[in-house]
Amino acid sequence: MTEVKEIVDDITGAVERSPRTLLDVIQLKQKDEYTYLHSVAVCTLMVNAARHMGKGASETREYGLAGLLHDLGKMGVPETILNKPGKLTEAEFLEVRDHPERGYQILAQSPNMPEMALDVCRHHHEKMDGTGYPFGLPADAISLVARLGAVCDVYDALTSERVYKDAWSPAEALSAMWSWEGHFDRTVLFSFMQSIGVFPAGMLVRLRSNRLALVLENKRRKTRPHVLAFYAARDRTFITPQEVVIQDNLANDSIVGWEQPAEWGFDDWEGLAARLKRGDTKLIAA
Numbered sequence: 386m387t388e389v390k391e392i393v394d395d396i397t398g399a400v401e402r403s404p405r406t407l408l409d410v411i412q413l414k415q416k417d418e419y420t421y422l423h424s425v426a427v428c429t430l431m432v433n434a435a436r437h438m439g440k441g442a443s444e445t446r447e448y449g450l451a452g453l454l455h456d457l458g459k460m461g462v463p464e465t466i467l468n469k470p471g472k473l474t475e476a477e478f479l480e481v482r483d484h485p486e487r488g489y490q491i492l493a494q495s496p497n498m499p500e501m502a503l504d505v506c507r508h509h510h511e512k513m514d515g516t517g518y519p520f521g522l523p524a525d526a527i528s529l530v531a532r533l534g535a536v537c538d539v540y541d542a543l544t545s546e547r548v549y550k551d552a553w554s555p556a557e558a559l560s561a562m563w564s565w566e567g568h569f570d571r572t573v574l575f576s577f578m579q580s581i582g583v584f585p586a587g588m589l590v591r592l593r594s595n596r597l598a599l600v601l602e603n604k605r606r607k608t609r610p611h612v613l614a615f616y617a618a619r620d621r622t623f624i625t626p627q628e629v630v631i632q633d634n635l636a637n638d639s640i641v642g643w644e645q646p647a648e649w650g651f652d653d654w655e656g657l658a659a660r661l662k663r664g665d666t667k668l669i670a671a
């Protein structure tokens with residue numbers, strides 16, 4: 386009940402502050418069910434990540450509100466374009482790319498709209514290497530909340546089923562996102578992974594116990610992350626590999642960071658990862 390009450394309080398607060406805008410979100414549902422569900426999902430992911438990052442209650446609310454409103458500009462894009470199974474024409478593409486600015490214009494008319502909601506709405510399609518839209522902003526002009534918005538947005542889109550694609554598993558989505566050089570802020574993306582407790586298989590991570598570990602494939606969708614600890618970071622030596630299940634509670638080991646394989650002398654990281662998975666322990670002596 387406490388949690389449900391909090392949600393209702395939040396919605397109440399948001400309706401009081403900007404009634405028009407919340408009704409626009411409901412409108413989005415009639416226009417396009419996917420965008421509505423996607424908005425709620427991004428809101429949830431933003432709130433979860435903000436809490437994980439240690440943000441206070443009021444800031445966390447603003448992250449959530451920003452997530453909920455980020456695609457409001459799709460109100461102005463025809464449903465036939467939003468749900469088109471095939472490739473978009475140049476004109477349709479331009480129309481879709483206009484949604485951050487359209488959304489911003491709608492939100493800016495609301496008197497008490499938090500700056501964060503305006504920011505995320507306008508900038509959630511910007512990329513760290515400056516190739517995003519609508520402005521092609523350089524990394525240092527993209528705020529933390531907009532960077533997180535970009536991560537939550539793409540994660541939810543990839544893990545959703547659409548008319549033109551199947552839903553990817555959480556680990557597949559994160560693996561792809563991690564591989565897209567220049568798209569996301571890696572620190573923010575890694576925090577996001579920690580907040581949902583999913584990491585791409587094959588990643589090299591550091592554990593709280595100061596061991597390096599390989600993230601293993603998750604056999605089933607909803608299990609905790611499994612990693613294989615194989616290296617003592619302080620001594621820079623291989624250790625007998627040990628499978629560790631990452632839990633939420635502090636009594637257990639946890640994933641505290643990611644590492645660059647080359648910086649640890651793991652030049653053939655894929656080969657090493659394959660040998661670790663096979664249980665080939667000869668490498669410890671090597």
Ligand SMILES: [Fe+2]
Nearest residue numbers: 455456484509
């Ligand atoms: Fe968008």
Ligand SMILES: [Fe+2]
Nearest residue numbers: 423455456538
């Ligand atoms: Fe979106």
